[in-house]
């Protein structure tokens with residue numbers, strides 16, 4: 225049996241960062257990084273990378289990734305009701321094509337001592353003091369960072385994500401951006417929150433797409449593209465670059481049992497339910513997994529506690545806001561307040577792209593614009609305020 229201290233399944237941002245952090249804490253550990261595909265590889269994504277991601281990579285000593293992307297200072301949000309907030313983000317975010325971003329993190333992990341191997345994992349069995357993968361490989365700990373359709377999550381008994389906790393999005397590359405200085409977001413009318421985006425990419429053009437925050441509300445590929453065309457006319461993606469994928473939202477039931485198997489990133493259903501942002505959550509949860517994987521049989525329990533400490537309050541706040549966002553009038557109130565008040569805009573960006581929580585001042589400014597029916601319905605549903 226080919227046995228390692230740590231086997232990481234999936235070499236996206238969550239997996240590469242888990243490998244990197246484990247090696248930073250225990251240089252010389254044998255870390256095997258498995259992926260079903262060769263790198264560099266495309267990943268279906270909007271390529272928007274929050275400023276906070278680079279802070280985490282700086283702390284890990286991974287340099288040069290910022291420079292692969294385009295700095296985009298502005299953010300523009302528009303509701304179907306016509307409210308527009310167009311401001312400089314508290315800190316500039318970046319657009320980094322995932323083909324480059326992910327390959328750079330994998331290179332850093334290999335440079336730190338991880339062994340990268342192409343292998344699609346199909347089966348895990350618990351052998352007591354180690355986890356066996358596909359009958360041939362074993363790890364004293366395993367990090368499942370194998371994305372939205374995680375085999376590792378299923379092996380742990382994680383339930384299939386509910387439609388309401390799964391977003392669906394399609395993306396492609398267009399020859400021009402809606403605005404070369406701005407991350408442009410156009411919200412759609414309809415029963416489920418949804419938006420179209422145009423994010424300028426390095427070298428010109430844009431990553432454009434459309435996402436719906438409910439699997440059953442997404443419709444066909446043709447319908448997704450029709451809604452993108454209606455919201456962002458002129459942003460026409462090259463058909464050869466179009467790909468759609470699921471996003472497991474952090475409103476999903478938590479899955480992290482005790483034991484030697486840990487989950488990170490999309491496999492842990494860490495995607496922000498307000499924005500579909502998942503790279504920050506993948507990197508942050510990958511960092512925790514890399515540290516906790518070194519705890520042997522206590523790894524799973526340590527990861528569960530770390531995830532709650534790091535994300536619990538944030539996820540409760542964005543979950544409550546995601547429930548409010550389905551009510552007519554909420555988005556207009558929130559974006560209207562963000563247009564009028566810098567403090568609301570900055571709070572919204574931190575909630576949507578990082579680990580922010582709702583500030584009482586921002587909440588009061590949004591609530592002042594809410595139709596009273598929305599407030600009453602939310603109080604009834606929650607039985608009180610969010611903690």
Ligand SMILES: Cc1cc2nc3c(=O)[nH]c(=O)nc-3n(C[C@H](O)[C@H](O)[C@H](O)COP(=O)(O)OP(=O)(O)OC[C@H]3O[C@@H](n4cnc5c(N)ncnc54)[C@H](O)[C@@H]3O)c2cc1C
Nearest residue numbers: 234236237238260269270271272345371393489490502503
């Ligand atoms: C259309 C779309 C747009 C998005 N836009 C943004 C955005 O602009 N900004 C943002 O922050 N987030 C965005 N997201 C979310 C973001 O892409 C994910 O949250 C992020 O990629 C999660 O990283 P990860 O490392 O957990 O998983 P992934 O990046 O999915 O990596 C998982 C890896 O596991 C490998 N793998 C899968 N199964 C196996 C297996 N059985 N064995 C071995 N390897 C396996 C895959 O090949 C892959 O390399 C978007 C998502 C979609 C679908």
